Amino acid sequence: xQFWIIxxxxxxxxxxxxxxxxxxxxxxxxxxxxxxxxxGAFFMLGAYLAATLLSQQVNFWVAALGSGLxxxxxxxxxxxxxxRRLAGNEQGxxxxxxxxxxxxADMCLLVWSGDPIPVxxxxxxxxxxxxxxxxxxxxxxxxxxxxxxxAFTLYLVMERTRLGAMIRAGVDDMEMARGVxxxxxxxxTIVFLLGAALAGAGGCLGGPILNAYPGLDADxxxxxxxVVILGGAGSLLGALLGxxxxxxxxxxxxxxxxxxxxxxxxxxxxxxxxxMPNGLFGRMPQ
Amino acid sequence: xxxxxxVKNLGASPALxxxxxxxxxxxxxxxxxxxxxxxxxxxxxxxxxxGAGKTTLFNLVTGDIKAxxxxxxxxxxxxxxxxxxxxxxxxxxxxxxxxTLFAGESLIHNVVLSLLGRHRxxxxxxxxxxxxxxxxxxxxxxxxxxxxxxxxxxxxxxxSYGERRRLELAMALAQRPRVLLLDEPLAGLSQEERRxxxxxxxxxxxxxxxxxxxxxxxxxxxLAERITVLHHGExxxxxTRAEVVADPRTxxxxxxx
Amino acid sequence: xxxRIFIATLVAAMLLLPVVIRNDYYVxxxxxxxxxxxxxxxxxxxxxxGGMVSLGHAAYLGIAGYGCVLLTLSxxxxxxxxxxxxxxxxxxxxxxxxxxxxxxxxxxxxxxLALGQIVWGVAYRWNDLTGGDNGIRxxxxxxxxxxxxxxxxxxxxxxxxxxxxxxxxxFRLSRSAFGASLRGTRDQPRRMRMLGHNVWLIRxxxxxxxxxxxxxxxxxxxxxxxxxxxxxxxxxxxxxxxLMAILGGANTLAGPVVGAALITLVKNVVxxxxxxxxxxxxxxxxxxxxxxxxxxxxxATALMERLRRSAVRAKFLSGADAAGATK
Numbered sequence: 001x002q003f004w005i006i007x008x009x010x011x012x013x014x015x016x017x018x019x020x021x022x023x024x025x026x027x028x029x030x031x032x033x034x035x036x037x038x039x040g041a042f043f044m045l046g047a048y049l050a051a052t053l054l055s056q057q058v059n060f061w062v063a064a065l066g067s068g069l070x071x072x073x074x075x076x077x078x079x080x081x082x083x084r085r086l087a088g089n090e091q092g093x094x095x096x097x098x099x100x101x102x103x104x105a106d107m108c109l110l111v112w113s114g115d116p117i118p119v120x121x122x123x124x125x126x127x128x129x130x131x132x133x134x135x136x137x138x139x140x141x142x143x144x145x146x147x148x149x150x151a152f153t154l155y156l157v158m159e160r161t162r163l164g165a166m167i168r169a170g171v172d173d174m175e176m177a178r179g180v181x182x183x184x185x186x187x188x189t190i191v192f193l194l195g196a197a198l199a200g201a202g203g204c205l206g207g208p209i210l211n212a213y214p215g216l217d218a219d220x221x222x223x224x225x226x227v228v229i230l231g232g233a234g235s236l237l238g239a240l241l242g243x244x245x246x247x248x249x250x251x252x253x254x255x256x257x258x259x260x261x262x263x264x265x266x267x268x269x270x271x272x273x274x275x276m277p278n279g280l281f282g283r284m285p286q
Numbered sequence: 287x288x289x290x291x292x293v294k295n296l297g298a299s300p301a302l303x304x305x306x307x308x309x310x311x312x313x314x315x316x317x318x319x320x321x322x323x324x325x326x327x328x329x330x331x332x333x334x335x336x337g338a339g340k341t342t343l344f345n346l347v348t349g350d351i352k353a354x355x356x357x358x359x360x361x362x363x364x365x366x367x368x369x370x371x372x373x374x375x376x377x378x379x380x381x382x383x384x385x386t387l388f389a390g391e392s393l394i395h396n397v398v399l400s401l402l403g404r405h406r407x408x409x410x411x412x413x414x415x416x417x418x419x420x421x422x423x424x425x426x427x428x429x430x431x432x433x434x435x436x437x438x439x440x441x442x443x444x445x446s447y448g449e450r451r452r453l454e455l456a457m458a459l460a461q462r463p464r465v466l467l468l469d470e471p472l473a474g475l476s477q478e479e480r481r482x483x484x485x486x487x488x489x490x491x492x493x494x495x496x497x498x499x500x501x502x503x504x505x506x507x508x509l510a511e512r513i514t515v516l517h518h519g520e521x522x523x524x525x526t527r528a529e530v531v532a533d534p535r536t537x538x539x540x541x542x543x
Numbered sequence: 544x545x546x547r548i549f550i551a552t553l554v555a556a557m558l559l560l561p562v563v564i565r566n567d568y569y570v571x572x573x574x575x576x577x578x579x580x581x582x583x584x585x586x587x588x589x590x591x592x593g594g595m596v597s598l599g600h601a602a603y604l605g606i607a608g609y610g611c612v613l614l615t616l617s618x619x620x621x622x623x624x625x626x627x628x629x630x631x632x633x634x635x636x637x638x639x640x641x642x643x644x645x646x647x648x649x650x651x652x653x654x655x656l657a658l659g660q661i662v663w664g665v666a667y668r669w670n671d672l673t674g675g676d677n678g679i680r681x682x683x684x685x686x687x688x689x690x691x692x693x694x695x696x697x698x699x700x701x702x703x704x705x706x707x708x709x710x711x712x713x714f715r716l717s718r719s720a721f722g723a724s725l726r727g728t729r730d731q732p733r734r735m736r737m738l739g740h741n742v743w744l745i746r747x748x749x750x751x752x753x754x755x756x757x758x759x760x761x762x763x764x765x766x767x768x769x770x771x772x773x774x775x776x777x778x779x780x781x782x783x784x785x786l787m788a789i790l791g792g793a794n795t796l797a798g799p800v801v802g803a804a805l806i807t808l809v810k811n812v813v814x815x816x817x818x819x820x821x822x823x824x825x826x827x828x829x830x831x832x833x834x835x836x837x838x839x840x841x842x843a844t845a846l847m848e849r850l851r852r853s854a855v856r857a858k859f860l861s862g863a864d865a866a867g868a869t870k
């Protein structure tokens with residue numbers, strides 16, 4: 001029973017992390033039609049930044065904000081300096097994000113070297129909670145809580161604010177949005193900032209669970225892709241549900257059949273592609 | 287107001303028979319219960335103000351969009367549910383309002399691609415295309431038919447708009463279709479070019495049934511035998527040229543609203 | 544005329560390389576270039592001719608490669624293993640093609656990437672089967688018709704023959720009816736459907752052929768290295784192949800070869816001095832896409848054309864000057 005509790009909590013925590021990772025990816029993809037292949041690297045950089053900040057005795061939550069901000073700024077730089085020059089060339093934009101991901105990953109290797117670096121959870125959350133005779137890792141619950149809070153906030157932003165309305169309009173019909181005077185270029189920058197910051201902060205939050213190590217980017221990127229393939233691009237609900245589905249499958253896969261975890265992940269993606277090519281909720285851009 | 291088409295029963299099945307065709311985009315009905323029948327060899331003109339649903343109708347017939355309800359029969363054969371290329375194999379061809387030619391290729395290559403569409407060996411990955419002389423001869427003949435044989439080697443990007451429209455016609459005719467849908471074939475052409483293309487259309491053999499969308503009344507009326515007037519996705523008036531021109535509802539459609 | 548001389552010199556150089564350059568290191572480098580070129584050429588069937596960007600191409604490289612190694616280690620003879628490996632790789636391509644072609648454009652790209660990463664993940668984690676990160680050794684190079692290929696020069700010629708045959712086949716493909724249809728679907732898929740072509744089938748067929756040639760290249764790779772590891776399947780590998788095709792010029796047949804030669808040389812030279820190949824790869828990617836999207840080969844031919852024309856003009860002008868000066 002203890003095993004199932006731990007694994008379930010691990011799964012929801014992973015799901016929460018995946019949501020932080022893929023919500024940004026989904027927004028960027030839905031609005032700008034760019035699958036940001038540097039998104040995994042953003043996540044990893046966030047984890048590394050957090051490790052460094054925490055080693056300087058910075059408060060964990062401040063570190064999370066710091067990581068988010070740091071990665072967010074990098075994201076904006078990438079958007080303005082490189083992606084904007086390739087406006088209209090979607091294929092080119094994807095390829096440069098791939099190039100940037102290699103640069104970020106290699107720079108992380110240079111700065112932080114090849115050994116995995118632990119990212120300590122806040123001290124208060126390290127000791128297991130004892131309830132009903134079972135031990136609950138509190139940090140994972142907190143991660144879930146943060147992810148849900150972020151999801152709710154994003155929902156409010158998307159549904160209740162002008163910014164959200166503009167984003168939704170852009171996701172639905174870019175030409176129309178441009179036509180009615182929505183400042184599309186500024187919107188792109190904001191969404192990219194938001195997406196990158198979410199990934200960076202996600203990296204910090206994921207640090208205590210995953211550690212910061214070279215290759216974290218390559219591990220996370222396909223998971224984000226699968227979430228978006230399952231949940232559809234530009235759909236927050238799809239990203240949320242997709243994240244938890246992938247979190248559960250991946251986590252239980254690793255725990256029960258470690259050799260075949262990726263394969264187990266493969267199956268739902270195949271099923272969705274075969275029967276529902278638009279994902280569960282959104283649109284797969286053609 | 288909706289009028290059902292008076293179908294002349296000659297005992298032969300219509301070349302193109304549309305029954306109760308409907309399509310909504312989100313909340314908007316673009317095509318509402320459209321029925322019409324075009325007999326073999328007929329020249330049918332479809333007119334209507336902008337937004338009447340003319341191109342949508344074509345797209346439903348070709349399979350570019352999926353219909354919500356209704357049926358489309360090509361010489362008795364149901365087309366709905368079949369993929370576009372299957373409908374083409376059954377004898378449907380179409381030109382587009384906005385040119386979609388292979389701009390970087392020569393005129394003759396464009397026609398060859400058209401001919402390949404129904405050619406046995408179109409998936410052959412080994413034999414050089416250039417060695418298929420019959421294909422190129424047929425392509426040249428198609429270009430000759432529209433007066434472009436002299437420019438066969440020129441790239442599309444180097445030709446005039448009028449020449450491109452004629453190329454498109456050549457490509458469609460090269461398919462030897464049974465039913466040819468022409469979506470604004472005269473759009474954007476100069477007075478002289480309109481006459482040239484109009485003449486070409488007059489010369490098209492009767493084996494090919496033509497359904498045409500056009501705004502340019504002068505040329506189009508000369509070609510049309512029966513006219514269908516669409517408005518807000520419905521058939522409003524239908525009949526011979528004389529009938530439709532005389533009908534007060536036709537004027538209403540264009541002047542009302 | 545100059546073009547013929549150029550090609551003849553190139554062919555002669557390729558044929559005589561091991562004879563003239565007796566240094567094994569450089570001969571092996573040439574072999575690596577040929578293998579990389581074939582991989583890039585196989586990808587370019589999809590990219591340049593089909594207009595489809597696949598970021599999971601290394602998957603077939605890996606599936607065929609691991610297939611070859613595992614079959615041989617299971618006591619199948621080398622020829623059978625090779626055939627089996629190519630079959631595995633091509634079948635994988637056929638299957639992945641069906642999945643990836645549920646979308647087009649960016650959706651296609653994402654699906655190929657996800658598929659490639661999943662295959663990599665399986666190779667990386669399924670320790671019992673693949674040895675995980677440690678990889679598996681391949682016992683020895685094959686001896687076709689009894690010829691021993693252990694030496695650098697011999698193996699180079701073996702690779703050259705296979706590469707030349709594959710290049711010829713891909714050349715014929717580009718000139719064939721299928722090649723024309725494929726490029727048609729790249730340029731105007733909607734029009735192609737309206738002309739009667741089965742666009743899905745054309746794309747899928749291109750996918751399968753691309754996977755077939757990648758599988759052949761992967762055999763060469765295994766024979767050359769006598770080793771396979773998950774790195775062969777990595778996203779970095781797929782990205783390198785893509786970069787080779789784009790750098791050289793995806794719209795040409797020679798482009799991927801030129802790109803492969805350049806990237807392989809730079810990679811080898813850079814790696815001896817510094818560890819930052821990945822950063823350089825990233826920078827090259829960004830640089831090429833932003834500044835040279837059509838690649839080097841079209842750029843070089845355009846440059847040569849401009850030089851030729853200005854040489855002609857200079858000649859004309861100097862002639863006119865001379866005529867003027869005599870007055």
